[in-house]
Amino acid sequence: MRIDLDIIPSYIKDNQDILDLGCGDGTLLKLLRDEKNSNGIGLENDHDKITECIEKNIAVVEFDLNKGLQQFDSNSYDIVIMTLALQAMERPDHVLDEMLRIGKECIITFPNFGHWRARLHLMLHGKMPVSDLLPYQWYDTPNIHFCTVRDFEALCIEKNISIIHKDMVSEKNISSFLCKHHPNLFSETAIYHLTRN
């Protein structure tokens, strides 16, 4: 299980209405249904992943997130979630606004580009980082808007968004202490639970 998906259920109360933007194969929505009795719906554009959602009995709507979420009513979901997809959006700031318009709260996870290995890669090789989690080259990557933990929190302040929870995680246990104290340097994935002030 992806480590951000492990943590998200701890933010969520029972029986909440959830919209998962870019829900992938439905793993998270299934987890939330099984553990939190969530009433969830997923939006996804990848055909194979949509089929996998259906196999898990997850309600999924074929949808291109870059076409915008105007059709969703304000405050129509308890929580709007987007995991590891914000960096692939054309305008992450607009997406964040929309998530907090549609949901009373939102949960966002993203790969932290400030991680020491990304920094080291750029410093040593002078080339854009390529890793297991982010295996793409600069020219073919769907991830067009990378940010660091600090960048993201600066955006939250600018937009007057409050952080209800945050967790900085790394696949390796050894890093958890470092993640806590130097999140921008040691966390691979940042997890934020947000609401409007």
Add this chain to the structure above:
Amino acid sequence: MDGFPKGSVGLVEAKTQHFDTPLPLANGRVLSEYDIIYETYGELNSDKSNAILICHALSGDHHAAGFYSEDEKRPGWWDHYIGPGKAIDTNHFFVLSLNNIGGCNGSTGPLSINPKTGKVWGENFPTLRVRDWVETQKRLADLLGIKRWAAIVGGSLGGMQAMRWSLEYPDRVKNCIAIASALKLTAQNIAFNETARQAIMADPNFFEGRYSEHNTIPKDGLAVARMIGHITYLSGDGMGEKFGRELRSGSFSLGCDDPLEFEIESYLRYQGTKFSTQFDANTYILMTRALDYFDLAREYNHNAVEAFSHATCKFLVISFTTDWRFSPERSKEIVQALLHAKKPVTYAEIESSYGHDAFLVPNKRYNDVFSGFMANIAHDIKRGES
């Protein structure tokens, strides 16, 4: 094993049920008695929880799967998706497919005798709305002891019936599957239907719908109506791929004056002519009008969200990329209303070059989505039984 293809429900037989409880219709008239012809595939389980209702489209009928005899060349119209191991898996489900009233394949319709006059109904057969069909389908369900359909499934006009069920009898539908359908027709779509109707009415053998009295049928008009319909059921690209500008006969060589015929002309004429002797013109008019009149949200303040707020079932909506008669946009309107109404909905837009006809044609992704959704329904039924 018999000589039927693998995955076929095999030999099937139609049954006719007579109803003599008068049926009040949406237009205020009453049908005093009527027959419904239907077929079933698979076994009804002990608690009658595995029943699937198939609602047919404009020119469909009750013969959705299997064969009437070993000699029959073509199986029922949805045989690709109904049968053992297929999307609507008859190993799990009891499938009921009927011919709607107003039809011309065995259920009471314009070709039937009006018991009050002793004459053929013809153009006097009452105009019907989708809700009238839902009512007759409900009566058949009552008779068979089916309290709740595991799913109601339909393409095009059939999808409209499935959606109407979900609002009229929410506690009697667990799943609603609307394929290549719409909340209501667009002006353009009504325009195609009206052009087809005018083609029929312009036929000198139409006799204002009383052609039976004159022992004739408006064959040419119905053929043109079918040709118009057929063009709109295919996609421009699909038609181009299949026929292009190929000639059936003649040549463009200089000096050649032989009659020229494009393949597409020959194909359309063949389809039109075939249809014109198999289908009834008054039924065609009646069915296209029912399509035109349908507006799911009309009595819900023209608000589809308010309409769907009455539904309690799960929904599967499917559209096809090249379908311009019931385009993906129409399906997205259904999905959007369902999302606003906070109803569980799954939606897939299937790549296909077959236009509106795609819902009848084999397609891997369509089959994956459809089968996957149906497998969950089968699973729920099994869990309910144990």
